[in-house]
Amino acid sequence: THKSVLLRRIISDCKAPALKPTKDNLILQAKELEKLYHHEIRQRKTIEETLVRQAQELEATKIQCDTIYDQLHDAEEQKAVLEQRMTEMESALRDGEEKLATSKCLLEALQADKEKLQQERDAAATAAAELRQKSEQRISMATEALNTEFSAVELEQATRSFDEVLKIGEGGFGCVYKGSLRSTTVAIKLLHPKSLQGQSEFNQEVAVLGRVRHPNLVALIGSCREAFGLVYEYLPNGSLEDRLACANDTPPLTWQVRTRIIYEMCSALTFLHSNKPHPVVHGDLKPANILLDANLVSKLGDFGICRLLTQSGTSTAATTLYRTTTPRGTFAYMDPEFLSSGELTPRSDVYSLGIIILQLLTGRRPQKIAEVVEDAVEKGELHTVLDPSAGAWPFVQANQLAHLGLRCAEMSRRRRPDLAREVWTVVEPLMKAASLTARRPTFAASSALPDEASTPSYFVCPIFQEMMNDPHIAADGFTYEAEAIRGWLDSGHDTSPMTNLKLAHRELTPNRGLRSVILEWQQQHRQYHEDWR
The missing domain is CATH 1.10.510.10 (Transferase(Phosphotransferase) domain 1)
Known part of the structure; x- marks a missing residue:
């Protein structure tokens, strides 16, 4: 460098034969030294700036290395997590494959069961159809048995040649006789055979009563198309x-x-x-x-x-x-x-x-x-x-x-x-x-018993019209037999049986005072009858 050259020159000058220093030489050397000094200062400053810059770069590089290290550490952790997940997924995949295999076996078994059940269903349907057919045949036979076809001779014998004494009804349609057919008392209706209305009524009665049965419909026992006769159960009343x-x-x-x-x-x-x-x-x-x-x-x-x-x-x-x-x-x-x-x-x-x-x-x-x-x-x-x-x-x-x-x-x-x-x-x-x-299920009583006639009116339930055993007061203020008023309310009524006004509530209160009076009256009445006997 320039500095080295200058130093070598100064050294060589010193080794040279001593010359008589002159003022100009000294000034020249002083300037050279000053110049050299300033150059050294600039060089030093440049080196210091370079060192500072390199220190900063080194610090930045260190920070970058630390960041890269942290990222690398995180990546290694993520890698470990992913590896664990892959292991778990592989395990789950193996389990899924095993379950799939099991399901496939189960599906095959279910398919076999389905085919078996279908066969059983088809067999059951066939059996049901056969049973239905047999049932319809039995019903048809039963209907035929109930609706027996009688001959004109049988009807004539049953009514003693249509004796007027056995006639129990007569109208525009024909006559009704009481008779006995096959040890059974019956009612025999004879329709006018020459009347279109009589023929229509005969066909209609057979069509309807021949296929319907109800406890409150007159039962048709049989018919006689030859004489346009209809045979019913006999109803004595x-x-x-x-x-x-x-x-x-x-x-x-x-x-x-x-x-x-x-x-x-x-x-x-x-x-x-x-x-x-x-x-x-x-x-x-x-x-x-x-x-x-x-x-x-x-x-x-x-x-x-x-x-x-x-x-x-x-x-x-x-x-x-x-x-x-x-x-x-x-x-x-x-x-x-x-x-x-x-x-x-x-x-x-x-x-x-x-x-x-x-x-x-x-x-x-x-x-x-x-x-x-x-x-x-x-x-x-x-x-x-x-x-x-x-x-x-x-x-x-x-x-x-x-x-x-x-x-x-x-x-x-x-x-x-x-x-x-x-x-x-x-x-x-x-x-x-x-x-x-209902005390007597047939006709009205001809007279009341003495004890009934003398029963106080407030002992009698307004609904049942009988003496109360368990009197209860309703929201309308009236007293009823508990069973009667509960039945009234349970049947959907929300009004008073006595006034027809809406009840404020459905609560019932036992009328213990009236019950005590009724019990006392009954006891006295029983004692009276025993003494009378």
């Missing part, structure tokens, strides 16, 4: 019409029996109207066609003008109906809309049932009976039109039946209640209450 008129001095029916008859007719009509595939409308429901057996169980008969309904294609509501231009039936019981339009529907029977309910309540003839009862109800004088021969009608039952009968006998078909949903919900609880109060 005659028609409801005769019983209401007390024909042949028969005792009147009690209100309990009348309530039961309403219940039974409601049951029979509901059954007919829900018949499949075609509902049946009786079309001539009246007391003369309701017959009573030995236990006064009512049975609906005379299906000569009944109709199997078909679905209406023109009605928007798709109601079932039958159309005719010549309505047939008994005028006083016939649906007014059937008379005017010729359309027969299940609610035509509901109208007839309403008239019969009002007749059972009042014992009156059917003409304008709805007007009479409605007027009495509006004036609060229902008791004045009730049939006294039925016994003491409980006001609650009588009032409910009167309102029900009037609703059923509405002139407009749309305003009449539905038999299954509305009429039944009223009639069923009344039937249960009447059954509980």
Whole structure:
């Protein structure tokens, strides 16, 4: 470098023979030395700056190395985690493969079971079809056995050549005889064979009663096409019409029996109207066609003008109906809309049932009976039109039946209640209450016992009309037999049986004071009878 050259020059000058220093030489050497000094300072500063820069670069490199080291450490940790996850995934994959193999085996087993079950199902279906066919054959045989075909000679022998003494009914359709067929007492109806109406009624009765069975429908035992004869079970207590008129001095029916008859007719009509595939409308429901057996169980008969309904294609509501231009039936019981339009529907029977309910309540003839009862109800004088021969009608039952009968006998078909949903919900609880109060299930008692006559009125339940054993006070303030008022509430009522006003609540409070008085009175009465005996 320049510095080294200068030093070498100075050294060589010193080794040279001594020259006489001159002022110029000294000045020149001083300048050279000063120049050399300044150069050294600049060189030193440059080196120091270089060292500082290198130190900074070294520090930056160190920081970068530390960062790279940390990243490398994190990468190694991530690598370890990934390796662990890969190990776990490989283990899960092996498990999945094992489960897949197991599932495949299970699927094969299930497929085998499915094929086996399908075979069993096919076998069961075949067996069921065979059983169904056998069952239908048995039903057909049973129907044929129930609806026996009799000969004209058998009918003649059963009625002793149609003896007038055995005649129990007669009308435009023909005659009804009491007879004995194959050791069974029967009723034999002979229709006019030359009459188209008689032939139609014969076919209709066989078609309907030959395939339906209900406890409250007259049972058809058999028929005789040769003589246009129909053989029914014999019902010894005659028609409801005769019983209401007390024909042949028969005792009147009690209100309990009348309530039961309403219940039974409601049951029979509901059954007919829900018949499949075609509902049946009786079309001539009246007391003369309701017959009573030995236990006064009512049975609906005379299906000569009944109709199997078909679905209406023109009605928007798709109601079932039958159309005719010549309505047939008994005028006083016939649906007014059937008379005017010729359309027969299940609610035509509901109208007839309403008239019969009002007749059972009042014992009156059917003409304008709805007007009479409605007027009495509006004036609060229902008791004045009730049939006294039925016994003491409980006001609650009588009032409910009167309102029900009037609703059923509405002139407009749309305003009449539905038999299954509305009429039944009223009639069923009344039937249960009447059954509980019936002391004698046949006719009205001719006289009351002394102890019954002297029973204080406030001992008697307003619903059951019997002396209370467990009196309870309801929200209306009246006292009832616990079973009676609970039955009233459980049947969906939220009003008072006495006032028809809405009850504030359904809670009942035992009337212990009245119960004590009743028990004391009963004890004294028993003692009185023992002393009297």
